Amino acid sequence: KELSKAREQGVDQVLILAPMAEVLLKLGEFKRVLKEIVPTEELNAVLLGTIYAHRIEAWLALGQIENAAAELNKAQQLAPNQITTYLSQARLATTRGEWEQARASVQTILALEPQHADAWHLLARLERIAGDSEKAEAAYGKAIISRTDNTNDYQQRALVRLDLNDYDGADKDIQEARKKAPNHPMTHYVQGLLYFKQQHYGEAQTALEQVLNMAPNHLDTVFYLGATHLAQEQFQQAEQHLSLFLSAFPQSIRAARLLAGTYNKLGQSQRTLELLKPFLDMNEPDPQILALAGEAFLLENNPSAAADLFERVADRTPDNAALHTKIGLIQLAAGEEVKAIESLAASATHGYNYRAELALANYYFNTGQFNKALDVINELERQLPDNPGVYNLRGRVFMGNKDFAQARTSFEQALTLKPNLVSAALRLAMIDAQENKIPAAKSHYQTILAHDANNVAAMVGLAELAQREEDEPAYFDWLQRAAQANPAAITPRLHLVNYHLGKGEPHKALTVARDAMNGRPGAPEAHALLGLVQQAMDDKEGALATYSKLAALAPKSAVAQHELAKAHAALGQVRETRAALRKALELDPEHAKATYALSELEARTGNDEEALTLASSFQQRIAR
Numbered sequence: 001k002e003l004s005k006a007r008e009q010g011v012d013q014v015l016i017l018a019p020m021a022e023v024l025l026k027l028g029e030f031k032r033v034l035k036e037i038v039p040t041e042e043l044n045a046v047l048l049g050t051i052y053a054h055r056i057e058a059w060l061a062l063g064q065i066e067n068a069a070a071e072l073n074k075a076q077q078l079a080p081n082q083i084t085t086y087l088s089q090a091r092l093a094t095t096r097g098e099w100e101q102a103r104a105s106v107q108t109i110l111a112l113e114p115q116h117a118d119a120w121h122l123l124a125r126l127e128r129i130a131g132d133s134e135k136a137e138a139a140y141g142k143a144i145i146s147r148t149d150n151t152n153d154y155q156q157r158a159l160v161r162l163d164l165n166d167y168d169g170a171d172k173d174i175q176e177a178r179k180k181a182p183n184h185p186m187t188h189y190v191q192g193l194l195y196f197k198q199q200h201y202g203e204a205q206t207a208l209e210q211v212l213n214m215a216p217n218h219l220d221t222v223f224y225l226g227a228t229h230l231a232q233e234q235f236q237q238a239e240q241h242l243s244l245f246l247s248a249f250p251q252s253i254r255a256a257r258l259l260a261g262t263y264n265k266l267g268q269s270q271r272t273l274e275l276l277k278p279f280l281d282m283n284e285p286d287p288q289i290l291a292l293a294g295e296a297f298l299l300e301n302n303p304s305a306a307a308d309l310f311e312r313v314a315d316r317t318p319d320n321a322a323l324h325t326k327i328g329l330i331q332l333a334a335g336e337e338v339k340a341i342e343s344l345a346a347s348a349t350h351g352y353n354y355r356a357e358l359a360l361a362n363y364y365f366n367t368g369q370f371n372k373a374l375d376v377i378n379e380l381e382r383q384l385p386d387n388p389g390v391y392n393l394r395g396r397v398f399m400g401n402k403d404f405a406q407a408r409t410s411f412e413q414a415l416t417l418k419p420n421l422v423s424a425a426l427r428l429a430m431i432d433a434q435e436n437k438i439p440a441a442k443s444h445y446q447t448i449l450a451h452d453a454n455n456v457a458a459m460v461g462l463a464e465l466a467q468r469e470e471d472e473p474a475y476f477d478w479l480q481r482a483a484q485a486n487p488a489a490i491t492p493r494l495h496l497v498n499y500h501l502g503k504g505e506p507h508k509a510l511t512v513a514r515d516a517m518n519g520r521p522g523a524p525e526a527h528a529l530l531g532l533v534q535q536a537m538d539d540k541e542g543a544l545a546t547y548s549k550l551a552a553l554a555p556k557s558a559v560a561q562h563e564l565a566k567a568h569a570a571l572g573q574v575r576e577t578r579a580a581l582r583k584a585l586e587l588d589p590e591h592a593k594a595t596y597a598l599s600e601l602e603a604r605t606g607n608d609e610e611a612l613t614l615a616s617s618f619q620q621r622i623a624r
Contacts, residue, residue, distance in 0.1 A: 017037055017043075017047070017051055018047065018050045018051065018054070020036070020037065021033055021037040021050075021051065021054035021055075022054070024036070024037070025054060025057060025058065025061075028061075030058040030059075030061045030062050031058075031062070033054060033055060033057075033058040034055060034058050034059070037051060037054055037055060038051075039051045039052060039055075039074075039078075045078065045079045045082060046079070046082060046084075048075070048078050048079040048082075049075060049079035049082030049083070049084035049085045050082075050084050052071055052072070052074060052075035052078075052079065052084070052085065052088065053075070053084035053085070053087055053088045055071050056068045056071045056072055056075070056088040056091065056092065057088075057091065059071060060091060060092065060095055065092070065095060065096065068088075068092055068095075069092060071088075072085075072088050072089060072092055075088060076089075083109050083112055083113055083116065083119075086105045086106075086108050086109045086112075087105070087109060087118055087119065087122070089101075089105045090102045090103075090105035090106050090109070090119075090122055091122065093105060094122065094125065094126065099126060099129065099130070102122070102126055103123070103126055106119050106122055106123045106126065110123070115142075115146045116146065117142075117143045117146035117147040117150070117153070118143075120139050120140070120142040120143035120146060121139075121140065121143040121152070121153055121156070123139045124136045124137075124138075124139030124140040124143065124156065124157075124160070125156070127139055128160055128163070133160050133163045133164050134164070136160045137157060137160045137161060137164065140153050140156055140157035140160060141157065144157070150180075151177050151180040151181045151184065151187075152186065154173045154174075154176045154177040154180075155173070155174075155177050155184075155186045155187060155190050157173050158170040158171075158173035158174050158177070158190045158194070159190060159193070161173060162190075162193055162194060162197055165197075167194060167197065167198060170190070170194050171194060173190075174187060174190055174191050174194065177190070178191075183214075185210075185211045185214040185215045185218065188207050188208070188210040188211045188214075189207075189208070189211045189218065189220070189221055191207045192204045192205075192206075192207030192208035192210075192211065192221070192224060192225075192228075193224060195207060196208075196224055196227065196228055196231075199231070201228050201231045201232045202232070204224070204228045205225065205228045205229070205232070208221050208224055208225040208228060209225065212225070219244075219245055219248050219249070222241050222244050222245045223241070223242070223245045223254075223255060225241045226238050226239075226240070226241030226242035226244075226245060226255075226258060226259075227242075227258055229241065230242075230258055230261065230262055230265075233265070233488065235262050235265050235266050235520075235521075236518075236521060238258070238259075238262045239259065239262050239263070239266070242255055242258050242259040242262060243259060246259060250278075253279065253286050253289065256275060256276065256279055256289065257286075257288050257289065257292060259275060260272045260275055260276055260289070260292040260293075260296070261292060263275065263296075263522070264292065264295050264296055264299060266520065266521060266522030266523065267299060267520070267522045267523050267524060267553060268522040268553070269296040269297070269299035269300050270296075270300075270552075271522075272292060272293065272295075272296035272299075273293060273296050273297075273300075276289055276292060276293050276296075280293055285312075287313045287316050290309045290310070290312050290313045291309070291310065291313050293309050294306040294307075294309035294310045294313070297309065300555070300556070301556040361373050361376040361377050361380065361393060361397075362393070364376065365393070365396060365397050365400060368400070370397050370400060370401040373397045374394070374397055377390060377393055377394045377397065380393075381394075386417060387417070388413075388414040388415075388417040388418035388421050388424070389414075391410045391411070391413040391414035391417065391424075392410070392411065392414040392421060392423055392424045394410040395407045395408075395409075395410030395411040395414065395424065395427060396427065398410060399427060399430075399431070404431050404434070404435070407427070407431060408428065408431055411424040411425075411427050411428045411431075412428070415428070420451045422448050422451065422452060422455060422458075425444050425445075425447055425448050426444070426445075426448065426457055426458065426461070428444050429441045429442075429444035429445050429448075429458075429461055430461070432444065433461070433464070433465060433468075438465055438468070438469065441461070441465055442462065442465055445458040445459075445461045445462045445465075446458075446462075453485075454485035454486065455485075456482045456485055456486050456489045456491065456492060457491075459478050459479075459481050459482035459485065459492065460478070460479070460482050460491055460492050460495065462474075462478045463475050463476075463478035463479045463482065463492070463495065466478060475499075476496075476499065479492045479495050479496050479499070480492075480496070483496060483512070483515070486519075487515075487518070487519035488519040488520045488523075489519070490516055490520065490523065490525040490526060490529065493512050493513070493515065493516045493529060494529060496509070496512045497509045497512050497513055497529055497532065497533055500512065501533070501536050506533065506536055506537045509533045509536065510530075510533050510534075510537065512529075512533075513526075513529045513530040513532070513533040514530065516529050516530070517529075517530055522553065523553075524550055524553045524554040524557065524560065527546050527547070527549050527550040527553060528550055528560075528563065530546050531543050531546040531547045531550060531563060531567070534546055535566070535567070535570070540567070540570045540571050541571075543567045543570065544564075544567040544568065544570075544571060546567075547560070547563045547564040547566075547567045548564060548567075550563065550564070551563075551564045551580075556587060557587065558583075558584040558585070558587040558588035558591045558594060559584075559591075561580045561581070561583045561584035561587065561594070562580070562581070562584045562591065562593055562594045562597070564580045565577045565580035565581045565584065565594070565597060566597075568580060569597075569601075574601070574605060577601060578598070578601060581594050581597055581598040581601065582598065585598065595614055596614075596615075598614055599611045599612075599613075599614030599615045602614060603615075
């Protein structure tokens with residue numbers, strides 16, 4: 001304001017043009033610089049170089065590179081040997097990616113004026129671009145000691161020190177910047193990055209949100225805020241910020257990775273595959289992109305496609321034993337046992353002596369081949385006699401085989417080796433509950449909560465015990481606590497929905513179901529819960545919409561198709577009901593409820609022969 005007043009009062013232009021340009025640049029008033037800061041004939045070479053430098057900086061800030069180049073040509077003609085002209089030349093070359101030209105211009109400046117702070121600052125930037133963080137750190141140090149207005153030098157050196165994992169040094173620079181500009185958005189940004197690197201995600205979120213309050217279009221902040229939300233499993237917020245960043249930088253592989261991971265966490269595998277398609281079509285796709293697409297195909301229940309992608313990753317990282325193990329398990333799921341054994345054997349040759357054996361034991365357990373699983377576990381025990389995970393896995397196998405006495409012994413052995421092994425304590429509590437040893441089961445659950453106060457499984461277990469003891473207030477309280485502990489947990493909300501429906505409180509049940517949808521908007525389980533409540537409330541249109549989404553989210557689920565058929569039937573939509581039931585039986589020919597419902601539908605619509613065939617099939621399944 002004072003400079004503008006001086007100009008209006010007729011103060012010599014020579015005295016105010018340069019300082020006014022500096023102020024306008026700091027305020028981000030780039031168009032005003034170009035409009036009001038105009039070189040004239042009476043200016044000497046030094047001032048001409050300065051004015052052109054400010055105008056070039058404004059053009060570059062506006063992304064007008066060609067206009068900046070035109071101004072530079074004028075500066076080189078009218079102020080050819082001025083330091084400011086060399087500086088403009090370096091800035092333009094940097095913007096164009098002409099690194100050698102930029103470096104040569106900076107070196108010319110430093111030969112003329114060794115303490116030129118802007119030159120040191122730009123050299124530091126060039127060193128960082130070249131990947132030499134140590135030289136960049138040193139150059140920022142030179143800039144800092146060369147001028148008093150060095151806030152940005154401290155901020156930028158803090159970023160370099162973060163690159164070097166020098167968190168203490170970065171924190172010192174941030175504190176120096178804070179002394180000079182306590183509420184500067186760049187200071188908050190660097191502070192947020194430091195917190196993020198230190199995995200202090202709550203503090204990182206607070207700092208980064210302060211940046212966006214002041215500079216809502218700072219896209220690097222948008223990216224890291226998305227990453228921070230993802231690290232805290234706040235998937236909706238992560239999706240919002242990462243999508244915004246990708247809309248500005250659609251070729252960003254790092255953002256695509258995080259957003260794809262977010263979609264996979266939300267169970268939205270189709271969105272993952274749509275997002276990653278352009279990256280998968282590249283000549284050499286990023287290995288992490290391939291792996292994320294593989295995870296999405298697993299969610300789609302397409303293990304063959306997943307295995308193909310993971311094999312492509314393995315070709316790029318042949319010594320990744322964990323990856324070979326994962327491929328082996330996927331191939332087992334796809335029924336490709338010969339390939340699976342080869343992959344698991346490859347895993348064992350890369351330094352992971354027991355990972356493949358553990359994977360194979362888990363596979364046998366998950367497919368109900370309990371004796372084969374025990375054979376593998378016996379060998380593991382010989383090799384790893386003090387590993388609690390081996391005994392825990394053995395207990396799971398015995399539990400799956402209904403041998404609860406042996407399971408108890410195994411879980412107790414696991415807890416002896418690792419007293420805070422939550423999974424073993426949970427299963428001991430389940431065995432105690434099944435054997436009606438309620439106090440012992442409660443004790444196990446309470447021990448778990450002493451180690452992990454937000455353990456949802458333990459809270460639900462205590463709720464179920466309270467229900468058996470007909471302690472309704474305790475039952476409800478434990479379910480509420482479990483739901484509050486994890487916004488994404490479905491099990492406690494399923495219990496709460498059934499509780500409220502049983503008490504004739506459908507609107508409370510609806511609130512719980514919507515809470516589940518908010519916590520896991522892409523989860524089929526959340527849609528199934530909401531559909532259940534809508535059916536109970538006779539909201540036929542709402543139930544149809546919800547079950548249609550469920551069927552889209554779980555295209556391989558016969559259960560989802562059966563629920564969709566029920567929703568169509570409630571609205572009298574015979575053709576759609578039949579199509580959904582047939583789809584359910586296509587996915588699972590043994591689905592008894594779908595078989596019975598379709599036989600009844602065919603009988604009602606006069607297709608007696610088809611109805612009898614289906615009824616006979618249903619009776620055979622019931623008999624089995």
